[in-house]
Amino acid sequence: MRRISAPLRREPGTPGTANTARKWTVQNMTEFRILGSLELNAAGAVHPLRGPKIGKVLALLLVHANQVVDIDTLIEELWDAEPPVTAVSTVRTHVYHLRRRLEQVLGPHEAESMLLTRPPGYLLRLREDQLDADRFARLHREGQTLLGEGRAQDAMDRLDQALGLWRGQVLADVAKGRRLSGQAARLTELRTRCLELRIDAAMRLGRHRELVPDLRDLVAAHPLNEWFHARLIVALNKAGRRGEALRAFHDLRDVLGEELGLEPSDELRRLQRDILIGAEAVPVSAPAGPPRRAARP
Missing domain, CATH: 1.10.10.10 (Winged helix-like DNA-binding domain superfamily/Winged helix DNA-binding domain)
Incomplete structure (x- = not known):
């Protein structure tokens, strides 16, 4: 499982007794x-x-x-x-x-x-932070709160810490039954939400050019996730790559048509129009829900 790229990272937090104590305790x-x-x-x-x-x-x-x-x-x-x-x-x-x-x-x-x-x-019986999934959930909540407070850099640092705990698929070497499969799906969905928040934070900081490689990977891994596609289109456009942004829209339209018999969402079509007329292309601020589904005709 690919982690978010290193160039956007810096060491989280600032030196201090509390941070040092927490790090020592966890280690x-x-x-x-x-x-x-x-x-x-x-x-x-x-x-x-x-x-x-x-x-x-x-x-x-x-x-x-x-x-x-x-x-x-x-x-x-x-x-x-x-x-x-x-x-x-x-x-x-x-x-x-x-x-x-x-x-x-x-x-x-x-x-x-x-x-x-x-x-x-x-x-x-486990103590706080003794399970990596609990630590991930805590860092994710903290990042979400910081982003809601407008502290985009602090939020991105916290979300990077959360994503950095992932080493692969949940319980990758365990043959999962119904209960464990459900828990794995829940944590995987939470990781996707964490990625969305992290991308939102980076965009608020104007790091569109640096996001493009990560967004291309995410689009390839989640071809039906329109939220990732929308952010790739915006990042390409804001990086001065208007033609590639329009191509990314057409690629999404082809995938949705072939796989689900759907057209891109209203947001995606609005982004395409804004790029074509040279207007400011801005996606909705909050991450969208799961991709739309439709039965094959």
Whole structure:
């Protein structure tokens, strides 16, 4: 998964005791990562888990951290509609081995306080920022708030930190059932929203020329996302590349017509008209919703 390009980045925040303390704490605490492959990081080292089922159990407990996950939910995720007759005892065995692995890595005391048996299931107790997905969500919220306050540079810094936590697809090495697939889809959608906010912040700072390569990548990865197309068209036009901006509009119209039998949205058609007459081409300020869908004729 490609991250946003480096030229637009600078070190986030300013030096200070609070920032330094937070950075030190995050680097030295036990950390679980799901924004990519499933990882347990402790004392600066990645510790592998043994067995796909154990990894799946851990993944489900992580996406529901600090909540009780009942045994029926674990059984559904592990075996879908065809659990074995020994499903309950097998789940307990997987949790036992997960607890032993946590003890090996973290020590008995921390493992015991982290993975708890709570009828009718189990609870994984995590502290703030101990899961990369939670840290991503927090940074995303902070960036959104800063952008709403008109602090575009601070917002972009915070959103860059959030996007920098992604190492690939959510739980890339875990065979996901229905529950985990739903959580992965939710986080992926939140990442798209974070990208949209980050682009909005960069445009407010007038960095249209620098955005063009990233927007081309995003359009290629999300060919039906009209919001990304609109920003590419505006960025090209403001970079003095009017012909390429019009070509980008025609490319979108071709894709929508071939894939969905649709015409570009009113916003896109307005952008095309503004470029043709030499008017100021400005997209709507707020990121749009999901791309429109239509049944094939």
